[in-house]
Amino acid sequence: MTAPTVVVAGGGTAGHIEPALALADAVRRLRPEARVVALGTERGLETTLVPDRGYPLELIPPVPMPRKLGAELLRMPAKVRRSVRATREVLNRVGADVVVGFGGYVALPAYLAARGRVPIVVHEANQRPGLANRVGARLAERVAVAVPGTPLRGAELVGMPLRESITGLDRVGLRAQAREHFGLDQDAPTLLVVGGSQGARSLNEAVSGAATALGEAGIGVLHAHGPKNTLTVSAAPGAPAYVTVPYLERMDLAYAAADAVLCRSGAMTVAEVSAVGLPAIFVPLPHGNREQEVNARPAVRAGAAITVDDAELGPDWVAEHVVPMVADAGRLGTMSDAAAGLGHRSADRALATMVLEACCA
Structure with missing residues:
Protein backbone atom coordinates (compact mmCIF):
# COMPACT_ATOMS: atom_id res chain seq x y z
CA MET A 1 0.00 0.00 0.00
CA THR A 2 1.43 3.37 -1.04
CA ALA A 3 1.95 6.08 1.55
CA PRO A 4 -1.03 8.46 1.57
CA THR A 5 -0.71 12.23 1.20
CA VAL A 6 -3.13 14.12 3.42
CA VAL A 7 -3.72 17.83 2.81
CA VAL A 8 -5.15 19.78 5.76
CA ALA A 9 -6.84 23.15 5.29
CA GLY A 10 -7.19 25.00 8.56
CA GLY A 11 -5.46 28.36 8.35
CA GLY A 12 -6.13 31.77 9.79
CA THR A 13 -6.64 31.45 13.53
CA ALA A 14 -5.38 29.00 16.12
CA GLY A 15 -8.94 27.67 16.39
CA HIS A 16 -8.64 26.34 12.85
CA ILE A 17 -4.95 25.46 12.85
CA GLU A 18 -4.65 23.51 16.11
CA PRO A 19 -7.25 20.82 15.29
CA ALA A 20 -5.67 20.44 11.86
CA LEU A 21 -2.26 19.86 13.44
CA ALA A 22 -3.72 17.50 16.05
CA LEU A 23 -5.17 15.48 13.17
CA ALA A 24 -1.82 15.56 11.37
CA ASP A 25 -0.08 14.14 14.43
CA ALA A 26 -2.71 11.39 14.76
CA VAL A 27 -2.39 10.44 11.08
CA ARG A 28 1.36 10.10 11.56
CA ARG A 29 0.85 7.86 14.58
CA LEU A 30 -1.51 5.59 12.66
CA ARG A 31 0.47 5.66 9.40
CA PRO A 32 4.06 6.80 10.09
CA GLU A 33 4.84 6.75 6.38
CA ALA A 34 2.01 9.20 5.57
CA ARG A 35 2.79 12.63 4.23
CA VAL A 36 0.82 15.55 5.65
CA VAL A 37 0.83 18.94 3.91
CA ALA A 38 -0.90 22.05 5.27
CA LEU A 39 -2.58 24.77 3.23
CA GLY A 40 -2.44 28.34 4.46
CA THR A 41 -2.01 31.99 3.54
CA GLU A 42 0.77 34.44 4.25
CA ARG A 43 -1.43 36.44 6.64
CA GLY A 44 -2.41 33.64 9.05
CA LEU A 45 -0.81 32.20 12.19
CA GLU A 46 -0.08 29.04 10.22
CA THR A 47 3.09 30.66 8.85
CA THR A 48 4.68 30.07 12.25
CA LEU A 49 2.56 27.35 13.90
CA VAL A 50 2.75 24.83 11.05
CA PRO A 51 6.54 24.89 10.45
CA ASP A 52 7.13 24.85 14.20
CA ARG A 53 5.26 21.53 14.34
CA GLY A 54 7.37 20.09 11.53
CA TYR A 55 4.88 20.08 8.64
CA PRO A 56 5.32 21.60 5.16
CA LEU A 57 3.12 24.61 4.42
CA GLU A 58 1.80 25.54 0.98
CA LEU A 59 0.55 29.13 0.63
CA ILE A 60 -2.53 30.03 -1.41
CA PRO A 61 -4.35 33.35 -1.97
CA PRO A 62 -6.83 34.01 0.88
CA VAL A 63 -10.56 34.28 0.32
CA PRO A 64 -11.82 36.36 3.26
CA MET A 65 -15.59 36.23 3.56
CA PRO A 66 -17.20 39.71 3.76
CA ARG A 67 -19.60 40.29 6.66
CA LYS A 68 -21.92 42.60 4.72
CA LEU A 69 -23.05 43.50 1.22
CA GLY A 70 -20.81 45.83 -0.74
CA ALA A 71 -18.02 46.10 -3.29
CA GLU A 72 -15.98 43.42 -1.55
CA LEU A 73 -18.75 40.88 -2.11
CA LEU A 74 -18.82 41.73 -5.82
CA ARG A 75 -15.09 40.99 -6.05
CA MET A 76 -15.49 37.60 -4.39
CA PRO A 77 -15.99 35.38 -7.50
CA ALA A 78 -12.69 36.49 -9.04
CA LYS A 79 -10.84 35.97 -5.76
CA VAL A 80 -12.36 32.52 -5.33
CA ARG A 81 -11.42 31.44 -8.87
CA ARG A 82 -7.84 32.63 -8.42
CA SER A 83 -7.46 30.84 -5.12
CA VAL A 84 -9.07 27.63 -6.41
CA ARG A 85 -6.66 27.53 -9.36
CA ALA A 86 -3.67 27.97 -7.04
CA THR A 87 -4.98 25.33 -4.65
CA ARG A 88 -5.60 22.84 -7.45
CA GLU A 89 -1.99 23.28 -8.56
CA VAL A 90 -0.84 22.46 -5.01
CA LEU A 91 -3.05 19.36 -4.80
CA ASN A 92 -1.70 18.09 -8.11
CA ARG A 93 1.92 18.82 -7.22
CA VAL A 94 1.87 17.10 -3.83
CA GLY A 95 -0.24 14.19 -5.05
CA ALA A 96 -3.08 14.72 -2.58
CA ASP A 97 -5.07 11.60 -1.68
CA VAL A 98 -7.53 13.40 0.61
CA VAL A 99 -8.32 16.99 1.64
CA VAL A 100 -9.40 17.66 5.22
CA GLY A 101 -10.95 21.06 5.92
CA PHE A 102 -11.59 22.76 9.23
CA GLY A 103 -13.49 25.80 8.00
CA GLY A 104 -12.39 29.38 7.37
CA TYR A 105 -10.99 31.15 4.36
CA VAL A 106 -8.40 28.47 3.57
CA ALA A 107 -10.92 25.62 3.56
CA LEU A 108 -13.34 27.04 0.98
CA PRO A 109 -10.90 27.10 -1.98
CA ALA A 110 -9.59 23.70 -0.84
CA TYR A 111 -13.05 22.17 -1.05
CA LEU A 112 -13.75 23.69 -4.45
CA ALA A 113 -10.35 22.66 -5.82
CA ALA A 114 -10.77 19.07 -4.60
CA ARG A 115 -14.35 18.67 -5.79
CA GLY A 116 -14.66 15.69 -8.12
CA ARG A 117 -10.91 15.03 -7.96
CA VAL A 118 -9.86 14.22 -4.40
CA PRO A 119 -11.96 12.86 -1.49
CA ILE A 120 -12.99 15.54 1.02
CA VAL A 121 -13.43 15.22 4.77
CA VAL A 122 -14.89 18.14 6.76
CA HIS A 123 -14.47 18.80 10.47
CA GLU A 124 -16.74 21.39 12.09
CA ALA A 125 -15.80 22.62 15.56
CA ASN A 126 -18.85 24.78 16.28
CA GLN A 127 -22.50 23.95 16.58
CA ARG A 128 -23.22 26.74 14.11
CA PRO A 129 -21.19 26.00 10.98
CA GLY A 130 -19.65 28.76 8.91
CA LEU A 131 -20.12 29.22 5.17
CA ALA A 132 -17.01 27.27 4.14
CA ASN A 133 -18.02 24.10 5.97
CA ARG A 134 -21.64 24.37 4.86
CA VAL A 135 -20.33 24.28 1.29
CA GLY A 136 -17.74 21.61 2.06
CA ALA A 137 -20.27 19.29 3.70
CA ARG A 138 -22.20 19.10 0.42
CA LEU A 139 -19.07 17.89 -1.38
CA ALA A 140 -17.53 15.67 1.28
CA GLU A 141 -17.13 11.92 1.60
CA ARG A 142 -17.36 12.22 5.39
CA VAL A 143 -18.41 15.01 7.76
CA ALA A 144 -17.15 15.05 11.35
CA VAL A 145 -18.42 17.37 14.08
CA ALA A 146 -17.17 18.27 17.54
CA VAL A 147 -20.53 18.74 19.28
CA PRO A 148 -23.94 17.06 18.96
CA GLY A 149 -26.70 18.83 17.10
CA THR A 150 -24.49 20.43 14.46
CA PRO A 151 -26.73 20.91 11.40
CA LEU A 152 -24.56 19.44 8.64
CA ARG A 153 -25.74 16.66 6.35
CA GLY A 154 -24.26 13.27 7.26
CA ALA A 155 -22.55 14.61 10.39
CA GLU A 156 -20.68 12.07 12.56
CA LEU A 157 -19.83 13.05 16.13
CA VAL A 158 -16.11 12.61 16.89
CA GLY A 159 -15.29 15.56 19.16
CA MET A 160 -12.50 18.11 18.92
CA PRO A 161 -9.04 16.81 17.91
CA LEU A 162 -6.54 17.89 20.57
CA ARG A 163 -2.79 17.52 20.98
CA GLU A 164 -1.55 14.64 23.09
CA SER A 165 0.26 17.18 25.26
CA ILE A 166 -3.22 18.41 26.27
CA THR A 167 -5.22 15.17 26.46
CA ALA A 340 -13.93 15.41 33.61
CA GLY A 341 -16.98 14.05 31.79
CA LEU A 342 -16.88 16.59 28.97
CA GLY A 343 -15.32 16.16 25.54
CA HIS A 344 -13.83 13.29 23.54
CA ARG A 345 -10.20 12.63 24.39
CA SER A 346 -9.69 10.27 21.43
CA ALA A 347 -11.18 12.63 18.82
CA ASP A 348 -7.84 13.00 17.02
CA ARG A 349 -7.57 9.25 16.44
CA ALA A 350 -11.23 8.93 15.45
CA LEU A 351 -10.89 11.70 12.84
CA ALA A 352 -7.57 10.31 11.56
CA THR A 353 -9.20 6.91 11.07
CA MET A 354 -12.05 8.54 9.16
CA VAL A 355 -9.60 10.43 6.95
CA LEU A 356 -7.52 7.36 6.13
CA GLU A 357 -10.67 5.37 5.35
CA ALA A 358 -11.81 8.11 2.95
CA CYS A 359 -8.59 8.05 0.94
CA CYS A 360 -7.31 4.49 1.35
CA ALA A 361 -10.37 2.25 1.58
Whole structure:
Protein backbone atom coordinates (compact mmCIF):
# COMPACT_ATOMS: atom_id res chain seq x y z
CA MET A 1 0.00 0.00 0.00
CA THR A 2 1.43 3.37 -1.04
CA ALA A 3 1.95 6.08 1.55
CA PRO A 4 -1.03 8.46 1.57
CA THR A 5 -0.71 12.23 1.20
CA VAL A 6 -3.13 14.12 3.42
CA VAL A 7 -3.72 17.83 2.81
CA VAL A 8 -5.15 19.78 5.76
CA ALA A 9 -6.84 23.15 5.29
CA GLY A 10 -7.19 25.00 8.56
CA GLY A 11 -5.46 28.36 8.35
CA GLY A 12 -6.13 31.77 9.79
CA THR A 13 -6.64 31.45 13.53
CA ALA A 14 -5.38 29.00 16.12
CA GLY A 15 -8.94 27.67 16.39
CA HIS A 16 -8.64 26.34 12.85
CA ILE A 17 -4.95 25.46 12.85
CA GLU A 18 -4.65 23.51 16.11
CA PRO A 19 -7.25 20.82 15.29
CA ALA A 20 -5.67 20.44 11.86
CA LEU A 21 -2.26 19.86 13.44
CA ALA A 22 -3.72 17.50 16.05
CA LEU A 23 -5.17 15.48 13.17
CA ALA A 24 -1.82 15.56 11.37
CA ASP A 25 -0.08 14.14 14.43
CA ALA A 26 -2.71 11.39 14.76
CA VAL A 27 -2.39 10.44 11.08
CA ARG A 28 1.36 10.10 11.56
CA ARG A 29 0.85 7.86 14.58
CA LEU A 30 -1.51 5.59 12.66
CA ARG A 31 0.47 5.66 9.40
CA PRO A 32 4.06 6.80 10.09
CA GLU A 33 4.84 6.75 6.38
CA ALA A 34 2.01 9.20 5.57
CA ARG A 35 2.79 12.63 4.23
CA VAL A 36 0.82 15.55 5.65
CA VAL A 37 0.83 18.94 3.91
CA ALA A 38 -0.90 22.05 5.27
CA LEU A 39 -2.58 24.77 3.23
CA GLY A 40 -2.44 28.34 4.46
CA THR A 41 -2.01 31.99 3.54
CA GLU A 42 0.77 34.44 4.25
CA ARG A 43 -1.43 36.44 6.64
CA GLY A 44 -2.41 33.64 9.05
CA LEU A 45 -0.81 32.20 12.19
CA GLU A 46 -0.08 29.04 10.22
CA THR A 47 3.09 30.66 8.85
CA THR A 48 4.68 30.07 12.25
CA LEU A 49 2.56 27.35 13.90
CA VAL A 50 2.75 24.83 11.05
CA PRO A 51 6.54 24.89 10.45
CA ASP A 52 7.13 24.85 14.20
CA ARG A 53 5.26 21.53 14.34
CA GLY A 54 7.37 20.09 11.53
CA TYR A 55 4.88 20.08 8.64
CA PRO A 56 5.32 21.60 5.16
CA LEU A 57 3.12 24.61 4.42
CA GLU A 58 1.80 25.54 0.98
CA LEU A 59 0.55 29.13 0.63
CA ILE A 60 -2.53 30.03 -1.41
CA PRO A 61 -4.35 33.35 -1.97
CA PRO A 62 -6.83 34.01 0.88
CA VAL A 63 -10.56 34.28 0.32
CA PRO A 64 -11.82 36.36 3.26
CA MET A 65 -15.59 36.23 3.56
CA PRO A 66 -17.20 39.71 3.76
CA ARG A 67 -19.60 40.29 6.66
CA LYS A 68 -21.92 42.60 4.72
CA LEU A 69 -23.05 43.50 1.22
CA GLY A 70 -20.81 45.83 -0.74
CA ALA A 71 -18.02 46.10 -3.29
CA GLU A 72 -15.98 43.42 -1.55
CA LEU A 73 -18.75 40.88 -2.11
CA LEU A 74 -18.82 41.73 -5.82
CA ARG A 75 -15.09 40.99 -6.05
CA MET A 76 -15.49 37.60 -4.39
CA PRO A 77 -15.99 35.38 -7.50
CA ALA A 78 -12.69 36.49 -9.04
CA LYS A 79 -10.84 35.97 -5.76
CA VAL A 80 -12.36 32.52 -5.33
CA ARG A 81 -11.42 31.44 -8.87
CA ARG A 82 -7.84 32.63 -8.42
CA SER A 83 -7.46 30.84 -5.12
CA VAL A 84 -9.07 27.63 -6.41
CA ARG A 85 -6.66 27.53 -9.36
CA ALA A 86 -3.67 27.97 -7.04
CA THR A 87 -4.98 25.33 -4.65
CA ARG A 88 -5.60 22.84 -7.45
CA GLU A 89 -1.99 23.28 -8.56
CA VAL A 90 -0.84 22.46 -5.01
CA LEU A 91 -3.05 19.36 -4.80
CA ASN A 92 -1.70 18.09 -8.11
CA ARG A 93 1.92 18.82 -7.22
CA VAL A 94 1.87 17.10 -3.83
CA GLY A 95 -0.24 14.19 -5.05
CA ALA A 96 -3.08 14.72 -2.58
CA ASP A 97 -5.07 11.60 -1.68
CA VAL A 98 -7.53 13.40 0.61
CA VAL A 99 -8.32 16.99 1.64
CA VAL A 100 -9.40 17.66 5.22
CA GLY A 101 -10.95 21.06 5.92
CA PHE A 102 -11.59 22.76 9.23
CA GLY A 103 -13.49 25.80 8.00
CA GLY A 104 -12.39 29.38 7.37
CA TYR A 105 -10.99 31.15 4.36
CA VAL A 106 -8.40 28.47 3.57
CA ALA A 107 -10.92 25.62 3.56
CA LEU A 108 -13.34 27.04 0.98
CA PRO A 109 -10.90 27.10 -1.98
CA ALA A 110 -9.59 23.70 -0.84
CA TYR A 111 -13.05 22.17 -1.05
CA LEU A 112 -13.75 23.69 -4.45
CA ALA A 113 -10.35 22.66 -5.82
CA ALA A 114 -10.77 19.07 -4.60
CA ARG A 115 -14.35 18.67 -5.79
CA GLY A 116 -14.66 15.69 -8.12
CA ARG A 117 -10.91 15.03 -7.96
CA VAL A 118 -9.86 14.22 -4.40
CA PRO A 119 -11.96 12.86 -1.49
CA ILE A 120 -12.99 15.54 1.02
CA VAL A 121 -13.43 15.22 4.77
CA VAL A 122 -14.89 18.14 6.76
CA HIS A 123 -14.47 18.80 10.47
CA GLU A 124 -16.74 21.39 12.09
CA ALA A 125 -15.80 22.62 15.56
CA ASN A 126 -18.85 24.78 16.28
CA GLN A 127 -22.50 23.95 16.58
CA ARG A 128 -23.22 26.74 14.11
CA PRO A 129 -21.19 26.00 10.98
CA GLY A 130 -19.65 28.76 8.91
CA LEU A 131 -20.12 29.22 5.17
CA ALA A 132 -17.01 27.27 4.14
CA ASN A 133 -18.02 24.10 5.97
CA ARG A 134 -21.64 24.37 4.86
CA VAL A 135 -20.33 24.28 1.29
CA GLY A 136 -17.74 21.61 2.06
CA ALA A 137 -20.27 19.29 3.70
CA ARG A 138 -22.20 19.10 0.42
CA LEU A 139 -19.07 17.89 -1.38
CA ALA A 140 -17.53 15.67 1.28
CA GLU A 141 -17.13 11.92 1.60
CA ARG A 142 -17.36 12.22 5.39
CA VAL A 143 -18.41 15.01 7.76
CA ALA A 144 -17.15 15.05 11.35
CA VAL A 145 -18.42 17.37 14.08
CA ALA A 146 -17.17 18.27 17.54
CA VAL A 147 -20.53 18.74 19.28
CA PRO A 148 -23.94 17.06 18.96
CA GLY A 149 -26.70 18.83 17.10
CA THR A 150 -24.49 20.43 14.46
CA PRO A 151 -26.73 20.91 11.40
CA LEU A 152 -24.56 19.44 8.64
CA ARG A 153 -25.74 16.66 6.35
CA GLY A 154 -24.26 13.27 7.26
CA ALA A 155 -22.55 14.61 10.39
CA GLU A 156 -20.68 12.07 12.56
CA LEU A 157 -19.83 13.05 16.13
CA VAL A 158 -16.11 12.61 16.89
CA GLY A 159 -15.29 15.56 19.16
CA MET A 160 -12.50 18.11 18.92
CA PRO A 161 -9.04 16.81 17.91
CA LEU A 162 -6.54 17.89 20.57
CA ARG A 163 -2.79 17.52 20.98
CA GLU A 164 -1.55 14.64 23.09
CA SER A 165 0.26 17.18 25.26
CA ILE A 166 -3.22 18.41 26.27
CA THR A 167 -5.22 15.17 26.46
CA GLY A 168 -2.44 13.49 28.44
CA LEU A 169 -1.63 16.48 30.65
CA ASP A 170 -0.92 15.75 34.33
CA ARG A 171 -1.72 19.18 35.77
CA VAL A 172 -0.88 18.24 39.35
CA GLY A 173 2.35 16.48 38.47
CA LEU A 174 3.57 19.37 36.32
CA ARG A 175 2.42 22.23 38.56
CA ALA A 176 5.73 22.96 40.29
CA GLN A 177 7.68 22.83 37.02
CA ALA A 178 5.10 24.97 35.24
CA ARG A 179 5.06 27.67 37.90
CA GLU A 180 8.85 27.78 37.98
CA HIS A 181 8.88 28.08 34.17
CA PHE A 182 6.70 31.21 34.27
CA GLY A 183 8.09 32.68 37.49
CA LEU A 184 4.84 32.22 39.42
CA ASP A 185 4.36 31.77 43.15
CA GLN A 186 4.46 28.05 43.96
CA ASP A 187 1.72 28.13 46.60
CA ALA A 188 -0.70 30.88 45.60
CA PRO A 189 -3.96 30.08 43.80
CA THR A 190 -3.30 31.15 40.23
CA LEU A 191 -5.54 32.62 37.52
CA LEU A 192 -4.67 32.14 33.85
CA VAL A 193 -5.91 34.87 31.51
CA VAL A 194 -5.94 34.22 27.75
CA GLY A 195 -7.60 36.50 25.23
CA GLY A 196 -7.01 34.32 22.19
CA SER A 197 -4.19 34.20 19.69
CA GLN A 198 -4.39 37.97 19.15
CA GLY A 199 -5.31 38.93 22.70
CA ALA A 200 -8.50 40.69 23.77
CA ARG A 201 -8.56 44.26 25.01
CA SER A 202 -11.62 43.93 27.25
CA LEU A 203 -10.14 40.92 29.07
CA ASN A 204 -6.80 42.67 29.41
CA GLU A 205 -8.31 45.84 30.87
CA ALA A 206 -10.70 44.03 33.22
CA VAL A 207 -8.15 41.71 34.83
CA SER A 208 -5.21 44.13 34.93
CA GLY A 209 -7.56 46.72 36.43
CA ALA A 210 -8.33 44.26 39.23
CA ALA A 211 -4.66 43.46 39.91
CA THR A 212 -4.78 45.04 43.37
CA ALA A 213 -7.87 43.07 44.41
CA LEU A 214 -6.35 39.84 43.10
CA GLY A 215 -3.05 40.49 44.85
CA GLU A 216 -4.66 41.42 48.16
CA ALA A 217 -6.57 38.11 48.03
CA GLY A 218 -3.26 36.27 47.57
CA ILE A 219 -3.98 35.25 43.96
CA GLY A 220 -1.23 35.01 41.37
CA VAL A 221 -1.87 35.69 37.67
CA LEU A 222 -0.42 34.45 34.39
CA HIS A 223 -1.75 36.84 31.74
CA ALA A 224 -1.24 36.39 27.98
CA HIS A 225 -2.20 39.78 26.57
CA GLY A 226 -1.54 39.20 22.86
CA PRO A 227 1.53 40.12 20.78
CA LYS A 228 -0.08 43.32 19.45
CA ASN A 229 -0.98 44.62 22.91
CA THR A 230 0.91 46.00 25.88
CA LEU A 231 -0.10 45.70 29.51
CA THR A 232 0.78 47.81 32.54
CA VAL A 233 -0.02 46.25 35.91
CA SER A 234 0.06 47.85 39.35
CA ALA A 235 0.03 44.95 41.78
CA ALA A 236 -0.37 45.14 45.55
CA PRO A 237 2.88 45.22 47.57
CA GLY A 238 3.94 41.73 48.63
CA ALA A 239 1.32 40.09 46.40
CA PRO A 240 2.00 36.88 44.45
CA ALA A 241 3.50 37.45 41.02
CA TYR A 242 1.35 38.90 38.25
CA VAL A 243 3.19 37.64 35.15
CA THR A 244 2.42 39.12 31.73
CA VAL A 245 3.49 37.55 28.41
CA PRO A 246 2.58 38.41 24.81
CA TYR A 247 1.85 34.82 23.81
CA LEU A 248 1.91 31.36 25.39
CA GLU A 249 3.89 28.88 23.32
CA ARG A 250 3.55 26.21 26.04
CA MET A 251 -0.16 26.03 26.70
CA ASP A 252 0.31 22.70 28.45
CA LEU A 253 2.50 24.37 31.08
CA ALA A 254 0.12 27.33 31.33
CA TYR A 255 -2.79 24.99 32.07
CA ALA A 256 -0.67 23.07 34.59
CA ALA A 257 0.32 26.29 36.38
CA ALA A 258 -3.27 27.50 36.74
CA ASP A 259 -6.12 26.80 39.14
CA ALA A 260 -8.69 28.58 36.94
CA VAL A 261 -8.79 30.35 33.58
CA LEU A 262 -10.55 33.47 32.29
CA CYS A 263 -10.78 33.36 28.51
CA ARG A 264 -12.89 33.54 25.37
CA SER A 265 -15.02 30.51 24.53
CA GLY A 266 -13.82 29.53 21.09
CA ALA A 267 -14.48 25.87 20.34
CA MET A 268 -10.83 24.88 20.65
CA THR A 269 -10.37 26.76 23.92
CA VAL A 270 -13.47 25.21 25.49
CA ALA A 271 -12.37 21.73 24.42
CA GLU A 272 -8.85 22.15 25.80
CA VAL A 273 -9.93 23.72 29.09
CA SER A 274 -12.49 20.96 29.62
CA ALA A 275 -10.02 18.22 28.70
CA VAL A 276 -7.50 19.33 31.32
CA GLY A 277 -10.20 19.87 33.97
CA LEU A 278 -9.57 23.58 34.46
CA PRO A 279 -12.41 25.63 36.01
CA ALA A 280 -13.29 28.45 33.64
CA ILE A 281 -14.76 31.91 33.41
CA PHE A 282 -15.79 32.21 29.77
CA VAL A 283 -16.28 35.60 28.10
CA PRO A 284 -17.91 34.90 24.72
CA LEU A 285 -17.07 37.20 21.85
CA PRO A 286 -19.93 39.68 21.53
CA HIS A 287 -20.15 39.65 17.73
CA GLY A 288 -20.59 37.17 14.88
CA ASN A 289 -23.35 34.57 15.18
CA ARG A 290 -22.90 34.27 18.96
CA GLU A 291 -21.37 30.84 18.45
CA GLN A 292 -19.09 31.30 21.45
CA GLU A 293 -22.09 31.51 23.75
CA VAL A 294 -23.23 28.15 22.38
CA ASN A 295 -19.73 26.68 22.78
CA ALA A 296 -19.69 27.46 26.51
CA ARG A 297 -23.11 26.03 27.38
CA PRO A 298 -22.16 22.36 27.96
CA ALA A 299 -19.41 23.32 30.44
CA VAL A 300 -21.73 25.76 32.21
CA ARG A 301 -24.53 23.19 32.43
CA ALA A 302 -22.08 20.63 33.83
CA GLY A 303 -20.93 23.07 36.53
CA ALA A 304 -17.40 23.32 35.15
CA ALA A 305 -17.60 26.99 34.11
CA ILE A 306 -19.42 30.30 34.44
CA THR A 307 -19.92 32.94 31.77
CA VAL A 308 -20.07 36.72 31.68
CA ASP A 309 -21.04 39.05 28.85
CA ASP A 310 -18.18 41.06 27.40
CA ALA A 311 -20.07 44.30 28.12
CA GLU A 312 -20.46 43.35 31.79
CA LEU A 313 -16.85 42.33 32.33
CA GLY A 314 -14.74 44.92 34.12
CA PRO A 315 -12.37 45.30 37.08
CA ASP A 316 -15.28 45.50 39.54
CA TRP A 317 -16.84 42.29 38.16
CA VAL A 318 -13.50 40.50 38.40
CA ALA A 319 -13.09 41.63 42.02
CA GLU A 320 -16.65 40.62 42.93
CA HIS A 321 -16.90 37.29 41.11
CA VAL A 322 -13.49 35.97 40.02
CA VAL A 323 -11.53 36.71 43.20
CA PRO A 324 -13.81 34.71 45.54
CA MET A 325 -14.06 31.88 43.02
CA VAL A 326 -10.30 31.45 42.58
CA ALA A 327 -9.73 31.77 46.32
CA ASP A 328 -12.20 28.95 47.06
CA ALA A 329 -10.28 25.67 46.70
CA GLY A 330 -13.37 23.58 47.39
CA ARG A 331 -15.39 25.25 44.65
CA LEU A 332 -12.53 24.90 42.17
CA GLY A 333 -12.23 21.20 42.98
CA THR A 334 -15.92 20.63 42.33
CA MET A 335 -15.74 22.50 39.02
CA SER A 336 -12.66 20.55 37.95
CA ASP A 337 -14.40 17.25 38.65
CA ALA A 338 -17.40 18.41 36.61
CA ALA A 339 -15.18 19.01 33.58
CA ALA A 340 -13.93 15.41 33.61
CA GLY A 341 -16.98 14.05 31.79
CA LEU A 342 -16.88 16.59 28.97
CA GLY A 343 -15.32 16.16 25.54
CA HIS A 344 -13.83 13.29 23.54
CA ARG A 345 -10.20 12.63 24.39
CA SER A 346 -9.69 10.27 21.43
CA ALA A 347 -11.18 12.63 18.82
CA ASP A 348 -7.84 13.00 17.02
CA ARG A 349 -7.57 9.25 16.44
CA ALA A 350 -11.23 8.93 15.45
CA LEU A 351 -10.89 11.70 12.84
CA ALA A 352 -7.57 10.31 11.56
CA THR A 353 -9.20 6.91 11.07
CA MET A 354 -12.05 8.54 9.16
CA VAL A 355 -9.60 10.43 6.95
CA LEU A 356 -7.52 7.36 6.13
CA GLU A 357 -10.67 5.37 5.35
CA ALA A 358 -11.81 8.11 2.95
CA CYS A 359 -8.59 8.05 0.94
CA CYS A 360 -7.31 4.49 1.35
CA ALA A 361 -10.37 2.25 1.58
